[in-house]
Amino acid sequence: xxxxxxxxxxxxxxxxxxxxxxxxxxxxxxxxxxxxxxxxxxxxxxxxxxxxxxxxxxxxxxxxxxxxxxxxxxxxxxxxxxxxxxxxxxxxxxxxxxxxxxxxxxxxxxxxxxxxxxxx
Amino acid sequence: xxxxxxxxxxxxxxxxxxxxxxxxxxxxxxxxxxxxxxxxxxxxxxxxxxxxxxxxxxxxxxxxxxxxxxxxxxxxxxxxxxxxxxxxxxxxxxxxxxxxxxxxxxxxxxxxxxxxxxxxxxxxxxxxxxxxxxxxxxxxxxxxxxxxxxx
Numbered sequence: 001x002x003x004x005x006x007x008x009x010x011x012x013x014x015x016x017x018x019x020x021x022x023x024x025x026x027x028x029x030x031x032x033x034x035x036x037x038x039x040x041x042x043x044x045x046x047x048x049x050x051x052x053x054x055x056x057x058x059x060x061x062x063x064x065x066x067x068x069x070x071x072x073x074x075x076x077x078x079x080x081x082x083x084x085x086x087x088x089x090x091x092x093x094x095x096x097x098x099x100x101x102x103x104x105x106x107x108x109x110x111x112x113x114x115x116x117x118x119x120x
Numbered sequence: 121x122x123x124x125x126x127x128x129x130x131x132x133x134x135x136x137x138x139x140x141x142x143x144x145x146x147x148x149x150x151x152x153x154x155x156x157x158x159x160x161x162x163x164x165x166x167x168x169x170x171x172x173x174x175x176x177x178x179x180x181x182x183x184x185x186x187x188x189x190x191x192x193x194x195x196x197x198x199x200x201x202x203x204x205x206x207x208x209x210x211x212x213x214x215x216x217x218x219x220x221x222x223x224x225x226x227x228x229x230x231x232x233x234x235x236x237x238x239x240x241x242x243x244x245x246x247x248x249x250x251x252x253x254x255x256x257x258x259x260x261x262x263x264x265x266x267x268x269x270x271x
Contacts, residue, residue: 009134015141022148032163034170038251041178045254048206049261065261069254 039094042069043112047098050110054102059084070114078111089115165270166247172224173251173268180213180264181206181253190216190226208255208264216240221271228267233257237265245269 008016046069050057062077066086074087097111176191183192184203193213195204208231218241219226228242228250248269255264 007134008137012134012138012141015138015145019141019145019148022145022152025152032167034167034174038170038174041174042252042254045181045206049254049256052204052207052256068261069263 036094039070039114040096043094043096043114044098045069047096047110047112051098051100051108054100054108066112074115076113076115078109078113080108087115089113092116166249169224169247169249169268169270170251172221173249173266176219176226176268177251177253177264177266180266181208181255184209184212186212188217188219189213190219190229206253206255208257208262210257213264214238214240218243223271224268225271226266227269228265230265231255231257231262232265233260233262242267243269 046065050062050065057079059079059082062079062084063086066075066077074089075085076089077084077086093113093115095111095113097109099107099109102108179191180189180193182194182203182205184194184196185192189212192203193209193216195207195209196202197204210231213231216229218229225243225245227245227248228239230237230239230242232238245267246269248267250265250267252263252265255262
């Protein structure tokens with residue numbers, strides 16, 4: 001066959017392949033953020049407020065407060081033996097727990113789980 | 121053309137292509153590293169500003185500072201001789217004044233109760249970060265919003 005062609009050596013092929021590989025590597029996005037710490041601190045705020053007013057705490061108030069503090073977010077609140085659900089909890093979450101003593105020196109616990117996802 | 125016995129250096133298309141490919145790879149690699157570095161630097165600056173906003177908001181809701189309420193506006197329980205965390209003294213809070221840091225300033229401060237936002241001030245700035253915290257104000261649940269911007 002006498003057709004003129006264009007030949008690349010093994011080194012050139014490897015160089016071009018390496019170049020292609022380099023171009024295909026994406027620049028890593030900076031994903032560092034204090035968003036989770038912010039959610040955690042807000043969850044702690046809510047737990048402190050609930051603990052201070054524990055005697056008047058009920059299911060409706062808990063859901064109302066949660067929706068005010070985390071609009072559009074889903075969550076779970078473990079209040080004594082009760083599990084209160086707000087929205088559609090699934091996926092990654094930030095969790096915080098408060099242990100405290102009421103005026104009768106009885107030990108109480110509230111656990112708040114805030115999910116990153118939004119209402120479905 | 122005279123033919124000499126001296127040894128020369130011949131460039132083939134193949135060698136030239138490999139040379140330019142290596143040159144291009146090196147340039148792209150340096151560009152890539154520079155881009156990654158710039159992203160990291162801007163990300164770290166943003167992170168630093170977020171940290172300041174977070175700590176400032178923390179200070180407002182957990183401490184009390186009568187001289188500068190922008191550093192602490194929590195209620196003080198005189199009976200227990202301690203500050204009540206997350207209980208905002210609305211009177212003291214309304215006296216807060218803008219703060220100036222080394223590389224940041226407190227550009228905005230507001231309080232929302234029952235959906236009504238009371239803005240103390242809201243200044244424009246660059247690369248601002250806004251953080252809100254949950255507080256109890258006069259028995260009602262509300263939020264304090266802190267806006268921090270770069271100088």
